[in-house]
Amino acid sequence: MAVERLLPTDEARDLIQLARDIADKVLAPIVDEHEKAQTYPEGVFARLGEAGLLSLPYPEEWGGGGQPYEVYLQVLEELAARWAAVAVAVSVHSLSCHPLLAFGTEEQKQRWLPEMLGGNTIGAYSLSEPQAGSDAAAVACKANPVEGGYRINGTKAWITHGGVADFYNVFARTGAGSRGISCFLVPKDLDGLSFGKPEEKMGLHAVPTTTAHYDHAMVSEDRRLGSEGQGLQIALSALDAGRLGIAAVATGLAQAALDEAVAYAKERTTFGKKIIDHQGLGFLLADMAAAVDSARATYLDAARRRDAGLSYSRQASVAKLVATDAAMKVTTDAVQVFGGSGYTRDFRVERYMREAKITQIFEGTNQIQRLVISRSLAK
Template structure:
């Protein structure tokens, strides 16, 4: 069912309507076959870019949509309710555009940003390494200064859109210690860069997740974003917003699971009654709806704080924690509502359940979110 959204402007309402129409036409009709066959949706991200959906929260002066974050996140939720992998990749692209937008020079922005925000160049975010996921300060991938630029050597891991993206926000070490990580806008194809095979995942299979192997690839000096050693502050400044993106994706996924469960409960009969009319089942659906609505309210609260220029780090962690835990519970309950049918691949709820699990893990595990939240209670 269509979510009754409280949007700040008529323009935002029109944008949501456009997104729903496009998602119903281009995402909902393709998701089942592409996910089953682990087939990449060629041309789809270019289509999203042409519709203006890949640069929504960025300023119009850079070619973005100039939309508040609360509107962008609701667009992301609409995409996720049809195809979670595409919504997650869209969120990652938005995350990958942040370093250049916030820390790039005017010349760098003019050179690359318009094509990135128009979706002509689709991005990936390359922070994690095999031994450095939650602990970003433990990065080992090296960026050695050489004549004309930097030589990159090392392995990166868990890259959404790995091998498919046109650029990567790459974080590599230019010096020892926590202040020795730098940020680069790396091209998606360069001599000395190769990718591993796609990870064999539980879900989100239509968009690959891979490792990247940098074997002395040379990046031009103007690929450095910000100053040397500024990489971790750049990465962390983007992650709060990225966590909101995942919260919105998780909410959309949970909404889809709820919608399927409600539709099934209204059609299936037992003991001469629709199963929705049995109080035990009706109460379960009520709890699922409360969890989805709470998730949406939580991420919108954080987004509105961001839009007002107020601190929102704790609220972003809360939103990511609440929404992804809720998605795991709601999708599991949707399988329960459908009974044996829910356990088969004839219905999408088993896929929703598999897709929900990763959302508790990436953009900082939910244990890390609890750590971020709890640290703000410590007195100085």
């Protein structure tokens, strides 16, 4: 079911329609095949790039779409309603362009940003490590200064698009403490960079998640973004926006599960009537719809605050928390609506349920979101 959206401009309405058309014609016909076979969808991201959907919230002067965040997130939701793995990768790409735009020099931006925003290259974010997830200050991967640049040694983990992306934001230690981390823009073909085998995940099978291993990998000094020791600030500056991306993806996933459940409930008959007409099941669907609408409202509220230049860190955490918990509940309930059939792979709802779980974990677990919210209240 197409969501009726309140959009600020005719251009935004056209953009949403474009996203829907591409999602329906390019993503929906092949998603089941690639998710079941766990194969990468070659050409899909190039198609999204050609349509301008990989750079929507970035300035037009650098090749971006110049769109408000509330519009970009609704496009992301549309993509997620057809293919969550692709939508997550689009969100991560947008996140990975932020450090260069916000902290790069004019020379660095002119050199790399148009290519990144033009859809010709896909980016990945390398902050987490095997022993450093939510505790970003615990990064152990080292970048030792040498003549002409840095030698990087260490392992990064949980990299969406790992081994496939064209560039990586790598956060590595150049000194002691939380102020001893720096950010580097690393190309995929760097000598000394290798990737582990893709993780065997519950869901999001079509886009790989891997570790990255740096073995005396030489990075030139002009690939450091920001000043030495500014890495943690750079990493944290992008997290609020990244959390909104995941909130939008989770909302799209929940909407897809709701749509499937409603369609099934209108067809399936028990005791002489369609199951949607049984009050117990009708109320379950009503609660699912309320959860989806609430999730959408929370991420749009945070996005509009961002667009207005207001503080939105707490609202981003609220949106991520509400939307991803809603996705887990709605997808679980969708399986229930389908009964025994929902537990089989003949229907998409079991996949939606598996995919929803990770949204409660990445871009900061929902326990971390509660910590952010409670600390905001304490201030």
